[in-house]
Amino acid sequence: MKHIGVISRGIKTPIIKEGDDLSTIVVESLMNASNEDGFQIDDQDIIAVTEAVVGISQGKYASLDDIASDVSSKFKTRHLGLVYPILSRNRFSSLLRAFARAMDEITIQLSYPKDEVGNSIMMDSDIERLHINPFTDVITYATYQQEMSHFKHPFTGVNMVAYYKEVVEGEGCKVNFIFSNQPKEILNYTKEVLVCDIHTRHKTKQTLLKEFPLTVLSLDQLMNDPGKFRAINQTFGLYGSNAATKETVKLFPDMEEPIVYTIQQKIYELTGKHVEVMIYGDGAFKDPVGEIWELADPVVSPSYTKGLEGSPNELKLKYISDDLFKDLRGDALRQAVIDEVRKKSNQATDDSKLGTTPRRYVDLIGSLCDLMSGSGDRGTPVVYIKNYFKNIADES
Structure with a gap:
């Protein structure tokens, strides 16, 4: 996938009702989508499930x-x-x-x-x-x-x-x-x-x-x-x-909800791949027209697997290109940027990281998922994300 970066797919599921085995529904829906659309499950892919169907399936009314x-x-x-x-x-x-x-x-x-x-x-x-x-x-x-x-x-x-x-x-x-x-x-x-x-x-x-x-x-x-x-x-x-x-009223899911690990284990048993799983609610973004802050939940994600802990460590490519490698073009520029990315430090104050807002993975991913699934009638309470943790140096 040399020419493709992050891919986010809304996964359709049956209508979830109280008492349903949500982990099985999520896994089966994802595998059906994989077969239908021809994508494969890889390590570090992300499965995100909206909090609404978690609460519904558990009867948290x-x-x-x-x-x-x-x-x-x-x-x-x-x-x-x-x-x-x-x-x-x-x-x-x-x-x-x-x-x-x-x-x-x-x-x-x-x-x-x-x-x-x-x-x-x-x-x-x-x-x-x-x-x-x-x-x-x-x-x-x-x-x-x-x-x-x-x-x-x-x-x-x-x-x-x-x-x-x-x-x-x-x-x-x-x-x-x-x-x-x-x-x-x-x-x-x-x-x-x-x-x-x-x-x-x-x-x-x-x-x-x-x-x-x-x-x-x-x-x-x-x-x-x-x-x-x-x-x-x-x-x-x-x-x-x-x-x-x-x-x-439907209550918000509990912290450290075990269903994320149940889904992770079921996917591993089926594919041999280690995916990450999270539950998401409101995204952490603001509507520029109504000026309303979307996040009315106490957190974006109440529960997620351990691989989603932390924040991105990224360089600002346009800063590197315009400043550090301003005289390079084409393949030479691309290789120089890749080399710079591979040796980046963990220091958040590096000039080359200016503008890469240091937010948590779960807040960024949860916001992406909320925008993908919406809160209406799309019928996609599961979002599947590939290549999120890859950068320009991770070509395959």
């Missing part, structure tokens, strides 16, 4: 009633403060419905002008018009309603404040909103707080825990107790969950 029960048991009062939930009908509205089912009153503190993953909640022009300082100023619900509630999401046309209000009140629960980028503002309303932000949750939680007395939990401390409910996630709790039915 939590009911809203179970979530409400867990919330009731872990908070002392019936007035709950929610700090920095993302604005998502798929990711958070079902959880909000469960929380409201457990409470008499909920105060929701939203960051502004955007949530953590980039969903806008108001227009920047309104902030400027009203001379609001996002670093210090608190916006009340009354002010939001009067001055900013005309905002609608650019893709869906939904005002998420109004939507969340409807969700909570639909469960017979009172709701209030405040808009502040200072987490402690919630303490002016309740001392029972659930931290809902994802990637900044540890910082938010530590800020709140400096105050006393109060109860502060985060979403990873709900639906996380072994044996208490039908489905739990000991590491992530409700983080990474999304709507399954009107009364259930």
Whole structure:
């Protein structure tokens, strides 16, 4: 494959349902695709499986009633403060419905002008018009309603404040909103707080825990107790969950899920090749139009085989060509570059590595897979990648 680099294929599978033997389905689907398309399985190829079908096959469904029960048991009062939930009908509205089912009153503190993953909640022009300082100023619900509630999401046309209000009140629960980028503002309303932000949750939680007395939990401390409910996630709790039915959510896969090694072993038994396997969720990329950060899961990959640990060690070919070998052309240039690649160091600060962003393999590969499979109706929950670990010096 002298003239071909990385190849990524979406692998079609049957529709996955609870109780299915997912590892067998993945392996059989890949082998069928291999026979049909004429590609072979090689060492260091990568099999990536979307987290959705892992959770579905394992039946990792939590009911809203179970979530409400867990919330009731872990908070002392019936007035709950929610700090920095993302604005998502798929990711958070079902959880909000469960929380409201457990409470008499909920105060929701939203960051502004955007949530953590980039969903806008108001227009920047309104902030400027009203001379609001996002670093210090608190916006009340009354002010939001009067001055900013005309905002609608650019893709869906939904005002998420109004939507969340409807969700909570639909469960017979009172709701209030405040808009502040200072987490402690919630303490002016309740001392029972659930931290809902994802990637900044540890910082938010530590800020709140400096105050006393109060109860502060985060979403990873709900639906996380072994044996208490039908489905739990000991590491992530409700983080990474999304709507399954009107009364259930699907939980994120566990860390170090053994299915990756089961698939790896089955492929080895069939082909004698040692492949790498990972589970992937949201990719770590940002939409340049909607300005939304795709990663609403706690991690890109909760589970992967050991060969996917680490980060790429790459040289910037255009830098080498333009600077180090600026007087070379053709075969001489190509050979000089290959020789340079073969002797590259492990020092991340080398000038020849400028612009090769040192991200983890699983974050890079998971992002590629998320873009390949999408989240809709392509029917390819498995992605097969060849030549990912090869470079210009690895010609065969």
